[in-house]
Amino acid sequence: MTSNVKVLDQLKIIAELRWRMFLNSLRTIRGKTELTARIFVALIMGMGALGGAVGLGAAAWYFVSSGEARYLAVLLWPVFFFWQLFPVLATAFTNNPDASDLLRFPLTYRSYFLVRLGYGAFDPATALGSTWLAGILVGIGVARVTLLPWGVVVLGVFAAFNLLFMQMVFAWVERWLAQRRTREIMGVLFVVLLLSFQLVGPLMQHAGRQAKPGLQHFVAIAAPIQEVFPPGLASAAIARVARGGLVGGFGLLLALAATAMLMGYLLHFRLYAQYCGENLSEATAAKKATIAEQRSTSWRLPGFSAAMAAVFEKELRYLIRSGPMLLTLIMPVFMTVIFRFGPAGSGRGSFVARIPAMAFPAAAAYSLVVLTNLIYNNFGGDASGIQFFYASPVRFRQIVMAKNLSHVSILLAEIAMSWIAVDALYGAPGWDVTMATLAALLFAAPVNLTVGNVLSLYVPKKLDFSTFGRQRASQTTVMASLGVQMVILGIGGLTFWLAERSHEMWTGVVVFVGLAAITIPIYFFTLKRVDAIAMRRRETLLAELCRA
Amino acid sequence: MDGTATISSEHLTRRFGEFTAVDDVNLRVAPGQFFGFLGPNGAGKSTTIKMLTGLLATTSGRIEILGLDLEKNPVEVKRQIGVVPEGMSLFGRLTGAEFLNFAGRMYGLDRETAASRAAELLDFMQLADQPKKLVTDYSHGMQKKLALAAAVIHGPKVLFLDEPFEGVDAIAAGTLKSMLQRMIARGATIFLTSHVLEIVERLCSHVAIIHQGKLVAQGSLEELRAGVDAQTGGHAPENGRMTLEEIFLHVVGGTQRNEQELSWLG
Numbered sequence: 001m002t003s004n005v006k007v008l009d010q011l012k013i014i015a016e017l018r019w020r021m022f023l024n025s026l027r028t029i030r031g032k033t034e035l036t037a038r039i040f041v042a043l044i045m046g047m048g049a050l051g052g053a054v055g056l057g058a059a060a061w062y063f064v065s066s067g068e069a070r071y072l073a074v075l076l077w078p079v080f081f082f083w084q085l086f087p088v089l090a091t092a093f094t095n096n097p098d099a100s101d102l103l104r105f106p107l108t109y110r111s112y113f114l115v116r117l118g119y120g121a122f123d124p125a126t127a128l129g130s131t132w133l134a135g136i137l138v139g140i141g142v143a144r145v146t147l148l149p150w151g152v153v154v155l156g157v158f159a160a161f162n163l164l165f166m167q168m169v170f171a172w173v174e175r176w177l178a179q180r181r182t183r184e185i186m187g188v189l190f191v192v193l194l195l196s197f198q199l200v201g202p203l204m205q206h207a208g209r210q211a212k213p214g215l216q217h218f219v220a221i222a223a224p225i226q227e228v229f230p231p232g233l234a235s236a237a238i239a240r241v242a243r244g245g246l247v248g249g250f251g252l253l254l255a256l257a258a259t260a261m262l263m264g265y266l267l268h269f270r271l272y273a274q275y276c277g278e279n280l281s282e283a284t285a286a287k288k289a290t291i292a293e294q295r296s297t298s299w300r301l302p303g304f305s306a307a308m309a310a311v312f313e314k315e316l317r318y319l320i321r322s323g324p325m326l327l328t329l330i331m332p333v334f335m336t337v338i339f340r341f342g343p344a345g346s347g348r349g350s351f352v353a354r355i356p357a358m359a360f361p362a363a364a365a366y367s368l369v370v371l372t373n374l375i376y377n378n379f380g381g382d383a384s385g386i387q388f389f390y391a392s393p394v395r396f397r398q399i400v401m402a403k404n405l406s407h408v409s410i411l412l413a414e415i416a417m418s419w420i421a422v423d424a425l426y427g428a429p430g431w432d433v434t435m436a437t438l439a440a441l442l443f444a445a446p447v448n449l450t451v452g453n454v455l456s457l458y459v460p461k462k463l464d465f466s467t468f469g470r471q472r473a474s475q476t477t478v479m480a481s482l483g484v485q486m487v488i489l490g491i492g493g494l495t496f497w498l499a500e501r502s503h504e505m506w507t508g509v510v511v512f513v514g515l516a517a518i519t520i521p522i523y524f525f526t527l528k529r530v531d532a533i534a535m536r537r538r539e540t541l542l543a544e545l546c547r548a
Numbered sequence: 549m550d551g552t553a554t555i556s557s558e559h560l561t562r563r564f565g566e567f568t569a570v571d572d573v574n575l576r577v578a579p580g581q582f583f584g585f586l587g588p589n590g591a592g593k594s595t596t597i598k599m600l601t602g603l604l605a606t607t608s609g610r611i612e613i614l615g616l617d618l619e620k621n622p623v624e625v626k627r628q629i630g631v632v633p634e635g636m637s638l639f640g641r642l643t644g645a646e647f648l649n650f651a652g653r654m655y656g657l658d659r660e661t662a663a664s665r666a667a668e669l670l671d672f673m674q675l676a677d678q679p680k681k682l683v684t685d686y687s688h689g690m691q692k693k694l695a696l697a698a699a700v701i702h703g704p705k706v707l708f709l710d711e712p713f714e715g716v717d718a719i720a721a722g723t724l725k726s727m728l729q730r731m732i733a734r735g736a737t738i739f740l741t742s743h744v745l746e747i748v749e750r751l752c753s754h755v756a757i758i759h760q761g762k763l764v765a766q767g768s769l770e771e772l773r774a775g776v777d778a779q780t781g782g783h784a785p786e787n788g789r790m791t792l793e794e795i796f797l798h799v800v801g802g803t804q805r806n807e808q809e810l811s812w813l814g
Contacts, residue, residue, distance in 0.1 A: 309653060388698070391631040391637065394623075
């Protein structure tokens with residue numbers, strides 16, 4: 001029989017567990033590198049925290065000492081946004097199974113709730129946010145020492161609100177991320193949101209050329225509205241007491257505390273469901289299909305073997321089902337729009353603005369660069385499926401060639417989309433520019449495919465096509481890719497520049513075809529060696545891609 | 549090498565740095581045998597099966613499958629074998645039907661044959677309920693069944709299975725067993741590793757036991773019983789017939805701990 005474990009003891013055990021996990025992580029070179037990186041990041045963050053605290057403190061001192069404490073809201077809103085947005089951006093939609101894993105133990109609900117809150121308390125956003133609030137508090141205290149105790153209470157409640165709100169959002173996001181479909185939808189929405197932010201600047205600038213933005217009008221409307229939200233409430237509570245309105249200030253503090261409690265309740269609602277063992281099964285209603293209904297033939301790829309057709313089909317199906325990859329692939333068209341409407345598209349210094357004919361080659365080059373995500377880590381998405389390739393009676397050169405074929409097909413589709421986008425935004429690219437661009441790809445694509453095939457076998461990295469963020473290729477791949485792109489873009493850019501200046505774009509075509517005559521045989525020569533490399537590297541590939 | 553064996557290895561050895569995972573293993577599996585390959589955790593079972601299927605290089609030694617040298621004819625050998633390795637080797641972002649079509653085509657089946665066999669296999673394995681479901685969303689047992697379906701879609705002559713019954717429920721295990729027995733009846737050879745000794749005893753005609761990388765026993769169940777009998781001086785257990793578990797424990801030297809050691813367990 002076990003005796004009842006105290007909450008504090010359980011928290012202590014969990015803290016020891018985290019510490020032990022941290023120490024164990026230092027046994028590997030990767031763990032040590034990670035620690036070094038973290039120390040470096042912590043130093044930068046520490047500087048940011050102190051710098052921010054000093055700046056915010058100075059601003060708070062100025063507002064309070066000049067009798068304008070209501071403007072503290074201008075400081076509290078950025079703190080609030082950082083506190084809430086930074087963790088979301090930093091973790092970028094990956095699961096944190098840590099806390100729910102603890103539920104197998106006889107953990108009390110209070111312990112579980114506190115552990116979840118504790119994780120939030122040690123978050124970098126909380127550390128920075130708290131430091132900044134401390135800076136604001138010091139500024140208030142220096143300006144008016146009698147206001148300090150009230151400031152401690154109000155900003156303390158505001159900090160608690162931020163902590164509870166952040167954990168509440170995470171708990172709910174975690175619930176949506178627990179299922180693959182909702183996770184993918186969330187991921188797509190997240191990236192669309194990020195892309196939308198990219199468009200705000202160019203669109204505002206575009207609109208700004210036509211009409212002056214009514215900033216004062218906007219502030220006049222927004223100022224009273226923001227006062228009902230926590231940063232506004234905290235600011236108003238301090239400002240009211242600073243003016244001697246103790247009762248009014250207390251009322252505002254109660255309202256702030258009520259929002260914090262509401263967040264706490266919503267967090268409790270979610271965590272309690274987790275604690276009670278909610279079922280997040282992804283099973284859908286069973287619907288028995290007949291053999292005839294299930295029978296679906298695979299794709300036909302004329303001129304290629306059955307195995308190559310199968311791999312080609314598999315690659316494209318993977319891509320179609322991967323929100324992150326699809327979004328990556330629409331980036332060239334998106335960037336064409338950004339360049340057209342953004343400052344680079346309008347400024348006189350812009351290369352593309354001065355020579356619109358170069359928009360299509362630039363978009364094509366960008367398409368190729370974006371595609372290196374796939375090309376340089378060919379087997380990353382296959383995970384344990386790599387074993388199937390090794391166990392099947394198919395030569396690796398065929399598998400790799402089929403993958404390359406799918407990548408080239410995607411590239412061609414992107415080039416076509418880019419051409420249409422350039423046509424719509426800048427006017428149709430000239431026949432000579434189009435041909436020169438295609439010839440440049442004929443030279444550049446084999447280089448990328450060759451290097452990509454070799455790196456895919458030498459430095460593979462497992463990827464989850466359904467997850468956004470925190471997925472990087474190996475450092476070797478990143479460095480090699482960077483080097484290759486610099487050489488390709490250097491040669492390509494120089495050739496286009498010279499051809500454009502001399503008004504001899506067809507000379508560019510000849511140069512690129514000449515270069516392609518060198519790179520294409522190199523591609524096929526390397527392809528022949530792929531079987532031998534794959535056999536030599538099989539243990540590394542299987543170990544990296546099959547790991548849990 | 550034994551020319552009559554379907555699977556044979558000669559001085560098969562695999563080292564990982566200083567550690568020898570498989571040490572001078574000589575295996576013989578005759579055509580049509582249901583062969584169980586047993587051993588305690590970490591004994592070298594998965595390493596051996598990976599070498600026999602070309603998933604892992606040997607440090608030394610030779611492997612012949614169906615009379616072909618695996619190192620010299622890897623593609624020809626792989627064409628005739630089916631494999632369910634440790635990690636199941638599935639492509640998670642395909643549906644079950646898409647994956648089986650893919651597997652069939654990789655083994656050279658034409659589109660029509662691959663499609664009809666895929667549909668039949670899905671039906672047989674009771675995986676037809678959710679045709680739109682991605683493999684990554686399958687349960688562990690469903691993934692095992694799908695991996696087995698992919699391994700047999702081309703009608704292999706030899707089947708290698710690494711722990712096929714691990715994490716599989718009784719109904720699914722029954723389905724798998726009936727399929728494997730059907731294959732044996734049609735002349736295929738099956739090489740399987742499993743920790744479930746009752747299943748091995750029921751299914752397999754021949755067994756080999758590996759312990760600390762070395763092959764410590766090999767033969768039919770009767771031969772192994774006779775060998776243990778001879779070593780123990782004919783002291784048969786109370787029911788008169790040694791089970792595979794008893795043979796296994798005797799061969800690998802497993803001892804049952806004294807109950808006193810965990811007296812607090814009640």
